[in-house]
Amino acid sequence: MRNVSMLAVTVMIMLLGFTAVLPLDAEGIRTRITGTVRIDPTRPDGETIGLRFNEAVGVLLPADTLFVQGIEFELRLPKAVQGSESSISWTVYSSVDPDPSGERLDFNGARIISQPLPARVSMVIQIPVVDRHELRSGPFVTVIPKLMRAGDFPLMFKLAPIGKGFGPSTESAEFRLTVRPVLTDEGGISVSCAFPEGAEPVPYSVYIDDKRVEDVAGPIVLRKGARVVRVSAEGYREEVVSLSVEAGAISKVSVNLVPDAPRLQFEAPTGSIISLNGVPVPSESFDELAIEPGEHTVVCRIGDYTITRKFVAVRGKTYRVIMSVELSIQAGP
Incomplete structure (x- = not known):
């Protein structure tokens, strides 16, 4: 009789365990x-x-x-x-x-x-x-x-x-x-930044509609509409991206950060020799040359003709060095 009672208890426990996995009103x-x-x-x-x-x-x-x-x-x-x-x-x-x-x-x-x-x-x-x-x-x-x-x-x-x-x-x-x-009437923006090859990443700040975003690790949830994303990092140019946030979607913003070092661009006749702070500038660098902020001296020479100029370079600025030689022949009375 005791064995039968134990069997009944065991069966009841098994049944209770089986029904417990289902909702009460299933x-x-x-x-x-x-x-x-x-x-x-x-x-x-x-x-x-x-x-x-x-x-x-x-x-x-x-x-x-x-x-x-x-x-x-x-x-x-x-x-x-x-x-x-x-x-x-x-x-x-x-x-x-x-x-x-x-x-x-x-x-x-x-x-x-x-x-x-x-x-x-x-x-x-x-x-x-x-x-x-x-x-x-x-x-x-x-x-x-x-x-x-x-x-x-x-x-x-x-x-x-x-x-x-x-x-x-x-x-x-x-x-x-x-x-x-x-x-919902919300969407999201995901921001990622890439630094130049070989550059050490630095902290950067993200602003949306001029409000700083504290956490950029995940999607930034916003109401749908036009938005302006601004990314800034020390030593790099500020990048600005305009986009429209759509409801239910995450817009990805990928920013390639560019160093904000001053840059020089040279325009000079063929055969010109240009030096910066006493160091010759190779012709392949005439299109763009990154320099340090501060005072610099540029010397342009073509034949026996030499021009020297000094200037102060500021971060984020691009300077064009233009050398031109004019020949004027005028007739007298």
Whole structure:
């Protein structure tokens, strides 16, 4: 007798352990999955899948939900069901197990809401996935007042007949379900900086609309619209980039930092000899030569003709050294 009691206790513990992995309000669902949609913030138009009676569509949440505030279901009703909408129900389930796929027929899930179809050609429902959202019900949109967190996915949208006696045309009628993300009005900017080859990286500052960004390690979340990004680093020229931030998207800004050392550009006749601070300047450096800030002496020589000039170079400036020789012949009276 004692062995039998112990066996009963063991069986009970096993059953309790098995049911504990399912939601408390889970129910069995038998249906055919016609498709599964993974919500993608980069595809705001979503994905459309066809389904009939006793068929369903699965919904998976992306790993990155940074700009997603809700999920939208838009169901378009075929003409064959017009007039019998109240005999057909739509249901949304959460915590569907196992993941909905076309290879299975039996699932478990928690019913969120179930209602008859409205007497319209289409219906739109939205489900929030973040605490602070801007979803609101209206004449053409119904917001389900239940927050779906990451642990509540996958979801399932299912159609089922409430009564019997449907004609063949109604039973074979195909509905069109579009599942799409409801995005916030925010986007992001990702800033990266590259230093010249061989240069030691230095700290740099990022400003957006003249406000300094303290943390640039990840995406900078902003409301959509035109933005101006400014990057500055000691010893380098300041770089300014204008762009438009789009809702639900991250714009990448890649900046190649250029040293802000003064630069010289030379223009001189062929055969000229130019020296800077007593050091000859090779002709291949005439297009651009980086120099140190401060006072410099330039000597230009062509034949027996020599010109010497001094100047003070300032960071971030480009100086053009132009040597010209004029020959003027004038006739007298």
